[in-house]
Amino acid sequence: MPSRKFADGEVVRGRWPGSSLYYEVEILSHDSNSQLYTVKYKDGTELELKENDIKPLTSFRQRKGGSTSSSPSRRRGSRSRSRSRSPGRLPKGARRSASASHQADIKEARREVEVKLTPLVLEKFNLSQESSYISTQYRLRPRREEIRLKEMDSKEEKFVTKELAVRTFEVTPIQAKDLEFGGVPGVFLIMFGLPVFLFLLLLMCKQKDPSLLNFPPPLPALYELWETRVFGVYLLWFLIQALFYLLPVGKVVEGMPLIDGRRLKYRLNGFYAFILTFAVIGTCLFQGVEFHYVYRHFLQFALAATVFCVVLSVYLYMRSLKAPRKDLSPASSGNAVYDFFIGRELNPRIGTFDLKYFCELRPGLIGWVVINLVMLLAEMKIQSRAVPSLAMILVNSFQLLYVVDALWNEEAVLTTMDIIHDGFGFMLAFGDLVWVPFIYSFQAFYLVSHPNEVSWPMASLMIVLKLCGYIIFRGANSQKNAFRKNPSDPKLSHLKTIHTSTGKNLLVSGWWGFVRHPNYLGDLIMALAWSLPCGFNHILPYFYVVYFTMLLVHREARDEYQCKKKYGVAWEKYCQRVPYRIFPYIY
């Protein structure tokens, strides 16, 4: 008979399903057939857990004792992590509401968790058991601070209790307000509108006078835009990038925990792929390959990429119908149109080949730099220049820095909303493979046919602006990534934090104490710096700044909504302490 590690009545730590958080539980019984323990959380919740998901209390106490954190808020954060909290909140992936008519899928996974929860009466948590080992930390704190913290604790406990009650018993019907992007009509409009808009914009830019008054330009017939050879070149590009992605070079890291606690592995070799790509391009240039072909067929390439993206999205949707429910995205809704757009499967993979992760950083992002280079060469050819214009050099170098930075910090993409929350569907396929390479290169495309002379003093100001944006963007992203990776990193010990009932803390000083999305602010400042070299003759090169502001304001609202659900009172406190979202004193 297989042995069991924990005895009935033993008090241990049990992992909350789908998260990496452990809570104090009592072992009630053990089933020798299923090898599952029935455990009881402090609020009365009973669950069945595997032995791997249970840890002795001692391992946690030892870790706390070794905390290096020094700031009061950090101490407070670690204390809260070591204390038992209600596991009432569901795993991140299961937070969104379910439809009555919703297929089994992801929401059923949530229901599975819910039906096993059996708190008939939700009692207030008993925290006394652990107070002995946290008391040394309490004693160090001034009295007034202690009272304030206790008040906050009781407020948070009430919040968690309420959350648990709601999440345990509520059968949440799908409601229009739960769908983002304007729901089904909204995503329908986006799916048809964006490709049309892309072509109108590119055609407009090709006009001699790309004024808004000349909008919309005449659309060419579809057969004029389709070229099989171009499609072949595009496929070749995609396959070469896929080949580079498969090279067994670079570190392998684990992504964030999924709904079932698994962590997928990702190879970080984007930067190598970039170097290899440019080694190949350099060789081709040396061999006299005509890159002007890409400029001459720019619209055809955009169409080839769009067709490819539609085919890919159909494939992704079809395969998601066979995907096990644990693999579905928390953003998926059960509505076919919406799910086709937002993506139904969270991490579609062919073997170890992760399609979303690959598309997010490789063909589109590296393609953007290649297109910029093509535009630089086209400018020299069309304007008969011996060297590229200063404006073109600025645009190329600013955007090159952005892409190299993304590939160098590739691991950071694993914590973005796109990887953790959104599925892989039309939105990201189109965004990654069409929008990024063909819209983000718009300034360079514009400069080919609309030259702008930039003086050195103006160029210096633009460089300063770009560097300011970059320092904010990189500083904020690195600070948050380092904090999420290791909250007690000594390099971050000077920063203040707010503790949350999930056990994770929020930074409230440093970049994240300046505004609530400092990384977006930096990104937007950089976007402005990319457009300024195009001058002020036309509004068109500033389209990117306008679009990007809209994208990030909308993204900030989506993130805010999710953080509010995730962190509750703690998030509200954060908002009080850091009142501005992106632009200090403005928004």
Ligand SMILES: NC(=O)C1=CN([C@@H]2O[C@H](COP(=O)(O)OP(=O)(O)OC[C@H]3O[C@@H](n4cnc5c(N)ncnc54)[C@H](OP(=O)(O)O)[C@@H]3O)[C@@H](O)[C@H]2O)C=CC1
């Ligand atoms: N060029 C482009 O087109 C685009 C670029 N971007 C860039 O991508 C990057 C990633 O963006 P995105 O994924 O949207 O979001 P963020 O990197 O800003 O991540 C948001 C998450 O950070 C955590 N967080 C929020 N506030 C705090 C805090 N005070 N302390 C600690 N953690 C906090 C929360 O997650 P949790 O607590 O769960 O860790 C929150 O959900 C940004 O730099 C953005 O500018 C984004 C979109 C498009």
Ligand SMILES: CC(C)=CCC[C@@H](C)[C@H]1CC=C2C3=C(CC[C@@]21C)[C@@]1(C)CC[C@H](O)C(C)(C)[C@@H]1CC3
């Ligand atoms: C118009 C439409 C369908 C929008 C989709 C939005 C996408 C264009 C963007 C969503 C998130 C993105 C990110 C980057 C590029 C744009 C998209 C795909 C990113 C790869 C750019 C480089 C950054 O350093 C980044 C890695 C942080 C970033 C991640 C998010």
